[in-house]
Amino acid sequence: MKALTRATAATTALAALLALTACSSKAKDDGADGDKGAGGVKTGDGVTSETIDLGVLTDMTGVYATLGKSVTQAQQLYVDQTNADGGICGRKLKLTVRDHGYDPQKAVAAYTELEPKVLGFAQFIGSPFVAAVEQRVDANKGLVLPQAWSANLLGSPYVRVVGSTYDLETINAIDFLMKEKGLKKGDKLGHVYFEGDYGESALKGSKHMADEAGLTVVEQKIKPTDNDMTAQVSALKKAGVKAxxxxxxxRQAASLVGVAAAGRFDVPVIGNNSAFAPQLLATQSGPALMKNYYVASPTLPIGADTAEAEKLVADYRKAHPKDSLDNGVVAGWTAASVFGEALKAACDKKDLTREGVGKALLTLDDFDAGFGVTQNFSDPKAPSSKESVILQPDKKATGGMKVVRQPGAAEAAQGYTAGG
Known part of the structure; x- marks a missing residue:
């Protein structure tokens, strides 16, 4: 996961781009999506009698390049296997991929380019970028399954978060620290977070849990271009935080854990789901990560002991023998599977229009792609799950992560409204 463009300029750049592109973005009324295709199925944008075209707005060259590559390859694997089995609704699936490199200008431009050509988006990396086009998504009605878990994305019938949002995930993470890693009432808890939707959504969770459990949060806001966490570790150590x-x-997580270990600041550190890549285990920070680092995840890891996980590992290795396995593979496969199930349900209703697929997703209230967490998409105002799995880096584990706590939601998470 490599460097990205300056996030501090993202809001301004996105606002300017939206002003320029808004006039070219046309809302499509129901009449535009009324053609009858093969088998008497109603079709519209991105769907022909032979194909269903889905967009992918990913990061192959920016801060989340490792994630973007894994997610995209897993989704292409899903498409290839589905097509080999005959496709969906008598049609072959097709992915049209654009790499935005976690650049706000490229992300919005890529959405503007692909939106008229595809049924929806099986992937869109970057909470702020998704948020920037959310009103257009609602007008155009093309389903978006973001690889982003900001609570700010909730509420749209066409932007649907797969798994727990960052605030819920953080509540579950802190619950783990308190129940299993010695954090207790009255302690100080450090929180190092990216400015913007991701970090600030997670911060809401830590503040909520602090109020519930009697903790004090010591904040350290950083930019995605900040790679050396020496100053942050020094400040947290001086403040006396216990986790x-x-x-x-x-990159930031590895620096934080490595610097803390070098300075004998021996406290547990837990990251949100996008704050780890198994490639880090081969760096100097590897031993410290395996000792003191944990990750909250929306699903079981790629190395889970389930039949579905074992099959995905075998199939992915066959398709990409030179690439590492990581949880981006799980995230990509799960999102593609969710979109596929929505397409199947829409086909049953003979309505493969954008609006028809959006309505079909609402009927999925008990879906598990084989990674331990049931997803419920019946309420657009809620994430599909409140559960998290706690993982720990482990060189010996497939995908570099082992489970240290099974899927579950903390009591504080169960009574919490995401984004609240």
Missing amino acids: VVVSAGP
Whole structure:
């Protein structure tokens, strides 16, 4: 996961781009999606009698490049296997991929380019970028399954978060620290977080849990271009924190844990789901990560002991023998599977229009792609799950992560409204 463009300029850049592109973005009324295709199925944008075209807005060259590559390859694997089995509704699936490199200008431009050509988006990396086009998504009605878990994305019938949002995930992470890693009432908890939707959504969770459990949060806001966490570790050590949450990228998490270990600051650190990549285990920070680092995840890891996970590992290795396995594979496969199930349900209703697929997703209230967490999409105002799995880096485990706590939601998470 490599460097990205300056996030501090993202809001301004996105606002300017939206002003320029808004006039070219046309809302499509129901009449535009009324053609009858093969088998008497109603079709519209991105759907022909032979194909269903889905968009992918990913990061192959920016801060989440490792994630983007894994997610995209897993989704292509899903498409290839589905097509080999005959496709969906008598049609072959097709992915049209654009790499935005976690650049706000490229992300919005890529959405503007692909939106008229595809049924929806099986992937869109970057909470702020998704949020920037959310009103257009609602007008155009093309389903978006973001690889982003900001609570700010909730509420749209066409932007649907797969798994627990960052605030819920952080509540579950802190619950783990308190129940199993010695954090207790009256302690100080450090939180290092990216400015913007991701970090600030996670911060809501830590503040909520602090109020519930009698903790004090010591904040350290960083930019995605900040890669050396020496100053942050020094500040947290001086403040006397007993544990740390990190809501940033893998590079920042590795620096934080490595610097803390070098300075004999021996406290547990737990990251949100996008704050780890198994490639880090081969770096100097590897031993410290295996000792003191944990990750909250929306699903079981790629190395889970389930039949579905074992099959995905075998199939992915066959398709990409030179690439590492990581939880991006699980995230990509799960999102593609969710979109596929929505397409199947829409086909049953003979309505493969954008609006028809959106309505079909609402009927999925008990879906598990084989990774331990049931997803419920019946309420657009809620994430599909409140549960998290707690993982720990482990070189010996398939995908570099082992389970240290099975899927579950903390009591504080169960009574919490995401985004609240």
